[in-house]
Amino acid sequence: MILLSGNEAIAQGAWEAGATIGVAYPGTPSTETMEQFAKKEGVYAEWCTNEKVAVEVGLGASAAGARVLSTMKHVGVNVAADPLFTAAYTGVNGGYVILAADDPGMHSSQNEQDSHYYAAAAHIPMLDPADSAEALIFTKAAFELSERFDVPFMIRSTVRLSHTKAPVECGERLAYTLKPYEKDAAKWVMMPAFAKPRRKVQLKRIESLEAWVEECNYNRVIEGAGKIGVVCAGACYQHVAEALPEASILKLGVSWPLPKKKIVDFAQSVDELYVIEEGSEYLTNAVKACGVTVCAPANALPADGEVSPRIIREAFGFKLPAFEPVRTDVPARPPALCPGCPHRIVFKELSRLRAIVTGDIGCYTLGALAPLSAMDTCVDMGASVSMAHGMELALAGVDHKPVVAVIGDSTFGHSGLSSLVSTVYNQGTGTVCILDNRTTAMTGHQGNPFNGVTLQNRLSRELDLEAVVRALGVADVRVIDPNDLDAVRSNLKDATTNDELSVLIFRSPCILLEKVHAEPFRVDASCTGCGVCVSIGCPAISRDEDTGIAGIDPIMCVGCGQCSQYCRFDAIVCG
Ligand SMILES: Cc1ncc(C[n+]2csc(CCOP(=O)(O)OP(=O)(O)O)c2C)c(N)n1
The missing domain is CATH 3.30.70.20 (Alpha-Beta Plaits)
Structure with missing residues (x-):
């Protein structure tokens, strides 16, 4: 037995199942899964430019007969949704497993989403491990299940599972050989004439999955001495088991499709049935849809954020031991850009300019916080460039402050590029700042196309950012040292007062990449x-x-x- 985090266990499970290919875009809490998988023997792993690309590369590799792992955070599933929904029509050749790592409570995300809804909407079966041991077992099994049912399987994790270390029994790697590739347009060319019959295939598959899930021992009843029953899934089970030791628990390891008969039988075996989940009503509504009555605890469970044993016990009206009073006389430590961060002067100067700054997602989102307070919006990856264009459209003809988009190098490669193409195409005239700190800093210094570092340090090609932007038709492209106040100030002033689209590339490595620091x-x-x-x-x-x-x-x-x-x-x- 060894201690592994949920992420490490998923990587291990994929490796033991014989997966040879891993494709992903980083995102907390999923990132270490692919980083760990990449370190294993006999595998090829790469960072893709975004999650949609990763799922498409993964599906290609599966079609060609390999077992493939893709990993992403919950919002990454939004980006990947397009291929994902149709992959549930084409199905797979080699087993294809996709990790969706949710972040209830938004420890490091811009929203909280429940990926169960994707599984249900796309008709992709989803497994919900509750600890690292299950993460390994479920992931390993998911490859075989994916091939058996001819569909990708999703593993859902949440931050507690992804980042908690628990004992795991590791096994041998399966000797998986590439399945032969056979041309089959009716399976792989999803135009209406072929997609319509594939939809029927999908519906038949759902029937088989529904039969399988009733028998599957990943859904277990843990009998309690009391009269209440709780339905829950994933890591949430740990909180329920600790908070309500008397309760009987239907612990779901497969959260789509649901074992409807098992749920009804369980409901009949208890006096009161409760559903406990985090930041979502997916499970509650699905259980109600089975025709059983779901009781509400004495005090409502929170509709958002994570649950904890304490929160659950409070909801069920238990008397709680008093907390040690929390000391409040400690200095606040709000997150801040690191000392020496090359993003700092740009934000200070944007603040001085009183620009409207459409921001994006990365370390530089911290430019929104006081005392810099230099960012007006941050919605999703790539939105800075497109929202700036939208603002310019709305403010055309009105006397307005300069509108400036700020985006990081990795985020630009992820989806800012297509936004910029759209701005150029539609003759936008704003200012776009690309903060090129030579890395994907926010998620732990992963490589990206503009620093040419690959996941397994294979030989790569560093894309020339200025040449790419120029090739799109932007004439005013400048490369500026963001540590040089005069250069930042004068270039921002110039770019925001001229009449053309300007792209300012602020280039200086993330200070955490610098191994030697200068004298203080x-x-x-x-x-x-x-x-x-x-x-x-x-x-x-x-x-x-x-x-x-x-x-x-x-x-x-x-x-x-x-x-x-x-x-x-x-x-x-x-x-
Ligand atoms: C769709 C999506 N995928 C992944 C993430 C996780 N994520 C947040 S910021 C970021 C990259 C930031 O890198 P960069 O743009 O280079 O900025 P830096 O942090 O280096 O300043 C990633 C991968 C996310 N928020 N949304």
Whole structure:
């Protein structure tokens, strides 16, 4: 037995099943799954530009006969939804397993979604492991099931399963040989003439899946001594088991299709039936649709966020042991761009310009927070460029502040590129800042097309960002050092006042990629306490509460010198 996180266990399960290909786009809490899979022997793994591409590459590899793993976070499933829905028509050749990692409570996401709905809507069977051991067993089995039922299988995880380590029994790798590829237009060419009969195939498959799920031992009843019964799935089971030790639990390991008969039988075996799930009504509504009465606990469970044993016990009206009082006299530590982050000056200058900034998703989203407060919107990957164009359309002819889109290099490759093509095509004239820190920093420094680093460090090709943007027809393309205040200020001013579409590429590596930092800066006696240096939001700089005099923490300071460029009194000096 070894300790593995849910993500590591899924990677191990895929490897044991003989999967040879892994394709993904990073996203918390799924990222380590593909990183771990990539380290295993006899596999090929790659980061794709986005989740749609990953699922299409995965489906191609499956069609050619390989067993394939794709991983993504819940919002990635939105991006991949187009191929996913039709993959449920074509089916597979080699087994194809897709991890959807949900983030109830939004620890690191822009929304909370329940991927169960995708499984139900796309008719893709979904397995819901409750711990690492099940994550391995279910993933391994999902490859065989995918081939047996001729459909991709989804594994659903949530942040607690993905990131919790639990004991796991590892096994041998199956000697899987590539299945022969056979040309079969009726299966793989989804035009209406072929898709209509495939839809019938899909409906027949759903019938077989519904029969299988009633027998499948992944759905288990854990008998309790009490009279209440709870239906739950996935990691939520752990909270239910701890909070309600007397309850009987129908623990669902397959959450689509649901074992309707088993649910009805279970409901009949208890006096009161409850459903406990996180941030969603998928399971509650599905259980009600089986024709059974679902009771509401004495106090409602929260409609959003995660549950915990305490939350469940509170809902069921149990008396709870008092908490140790939480200390409140500790300094707040809101998230901030790192000391030396090359994104900082750009946001400070956008703030000074009072620009309307359509933002995007990455480390740089922190530019929205005080004291920079420089971002107006952040919705989904790539939206910065398209929303900026939309704002310009609405504000045409009106006297307005400059509109500036800000996007990271990985996000630009993910979906900003197609937004920019649309802006160019429709003669947009705004300003787009690409913050090229040479990595996908937010999710842990993965490679992307614009730094040319691949997942398994295979030889790659680094795409020339300026050449790509120029090739789209943007004439005003500039590459600027974001650590140079004068250059950032003058180029932003120029780009936001000219009449053409400008793309400013701010290029400097993420400070965490720099292995050696320069000597720290310090504040000398000429500091007047004006506070401008503090307004750039560097965690290394603080101010004396009484005098306003600035101070720099020499441990945190990386010697980037950004703050010294803002000091009009030359009070911030090196060494
Ligand atoms: C559809 C989707 N996939 C994945 C993610 C997870 N994610 C958030 S930001 C990001 C990439 C950020 O990289 P980059 O744009 O280079 O900015 P940086 O963090 O380096 O500043 C990723 C993969 C997401 N939020 N949405």
